[in-house]
Amino acid sequence: MGSGSREAQIEAARHAFYEGFVAEAVDAFQSGVAVQDSSGRRHTGLLRASDLAGWRATEEPTTSLRFAGRTIHKTAAWGQGPVLLQQLAMLEALGVADLVRTNDTVELVHTVVEVAKLAFADREAWYGDVDDVPLDTLLSGAYAAERARLVGSEASEGLLPGSPDGRVPHVAAALWAARAESAPGVGEPTVSPIGLSPGDTCHVDVVDRWGNRVSATPSGGWLQSSPVVPGLGFALPTRAQMFWLEPGLPNSLAPGRRPRTTLSPALLLDDDGSGVAFGTPGGDQQDQWPVPFLLRHLVGGAGLQASIDAPAWHSTHVPGSFYPRTHTPRGLVAESRLGADVLDALADRGHQVETVGPWELGRLSAAGVRSDGLLVAAANPRGMQGYAVGR
Known part of the structure; x- marks a missing residue:
């Protein structure tokens, strides 16, 4: 060389x-x-x-799952990527295709939220930069069916991690006692909790003329509050706030260990090699907002842009990844475009519904290649910085 x-x-x-x-x-x-x-x-x-x-830096294999005839690739469990795959596996076990085709929005949103609560509870108990994450079991059809049986007609309470391979789940003692706090470097760096300045996480999907696809979610230094090193001009990252200081957890602070990041790019591929790179900024929502997008696109048959444009929602029930790990028991944040009747019906089921503006949730984008070779892209209309461009 x-x-x-x-x-x-x-x-x-x-x-x-x-x-x-x-x-x-x-x-x-x-x-x-x-x-x-x-x-x-x-x-x-x-x-x-x-x-x-x-x-x-290392090259590592993806974690993948077959869903609706496609393969979805995410990070391994040192990040939260597999939590999206767990949700899809449980939804398939629950027959989500019927919900999409019958257009029962109340039942669909309720089911998706309840499945998210179960998957994120498993994330807290099992995910981290360690060698013994039981990932094969967590993504297995049998385990998904077992977990899916916990979904009832009402909003569930508490944190309910599973027991893959009979192992006893272990979550941080302080997990359910998080409190609100605003201070420099605290919270998820998409929107600052101490001002109106936007945060720093972004997402980009690229496809080139040969069909190579890249999905990336850069984040780290929080420009509103992270210290900038003199002479270098960049901020140091705040991701270590995602570690637990309690020992013995998969995400406990330890030498050489990566914090369990929320950064979660993704690839959606067909057997013929076609498909898209996709993703979104948004902390814990990075593996919630894509669920209805994938259901609309893969099960409902909607195009990329229509699937991104449709009303969005997410759960705030499970404590967040970022210190101080706040949460709202049975919390459900939803865009008003879902409709008052749908939101009222969800509240009747026990969800603590917070209604936001019609175009506030999600920052999804996607870019890829169709089976006929045509390059395609779609971008989120929410916010001010979502673009799909080509040349």
């Missing part, structure tokens, strides 16, 4: 960042400058040049 090759230049850039002047500047700032954190006090940081030098 010559010194001027593309690979050599990439390695030189990586070395300068993780072992050169960038790492040195981060080390000097973290060890020498005290910054106010969520405690209201000032502390120096823990990140050192040796931490950066010891890290390498």
Whole structure:
């Protein structure tokens, strides 16, 4: 490999960042400058040049599930990606296709929300950057059917993780006692809880002329409050707030371990290689908002744009991934376009319904290639920065 090759230049850039002047500047700032954190006090940081030098990006296999004749690919359980797949597996066990085809919106929303509560409870008990996540069982048809039997006609209470392979679930002792709090670096970085400034998570889907697809959800440094390293011009990330300090959990803080991220890009592929990259920013909602999108597109037969445009909703029942992990028991946030009759019927079932504006939830986009080779894309009309473009 010559010194001027593309690979050599990439390695030189990586070395300068993780072992050169960038790492040195981060080390000097973290060890020498005290910054106010969520405690209201000032502390120096823990990140050192040796931490950066010891890290390498890895190539890892996706986690996938067959649903409605397609294969959906997500991250492994060091991130929350498989929680989308668990929801789809349970919905299939419950015969969701019949709900979509009969257009029973109340039953569909109720079922999707109840399934989300079960899947996210499993996320809390089992997901993390550890080797013993029982992922095969969590995504199995038998386990999905077992969990799906817990879905009743009323909004469920409490946190109900399952017991894959007979294992006893273990969640953080403080999980159900989260409280609201606003402080620098606290919360999910899509919308700031301490001001009107927008957050920093975004999502991009790309397809090139050869049909190669990329799905990416960049996030990390929260520009409203994260410390910016002098001379470098970028903010340090706040994702470590997603760790638990309680030992013994899959997502407990430990050396070399990644926090269980909410960042959750995705691929939807057909057997002939066609399909799309898709995803959204939005913290815990990154694996909730795509569920009705996929149901409308794959089961209902709607196009990409129509599936994105349709009314959206999500559950706030399970405590969030970001400190201080707030939640609303039986909480359901829904766009008003679902209709007053639907929202009232959901409230009658015990859901604590919060109605928001008609175009407020979801930031989905998708880009890919059809089976006939035509490149396609669709973007979210909500907000101000959703685009589908081609050249």
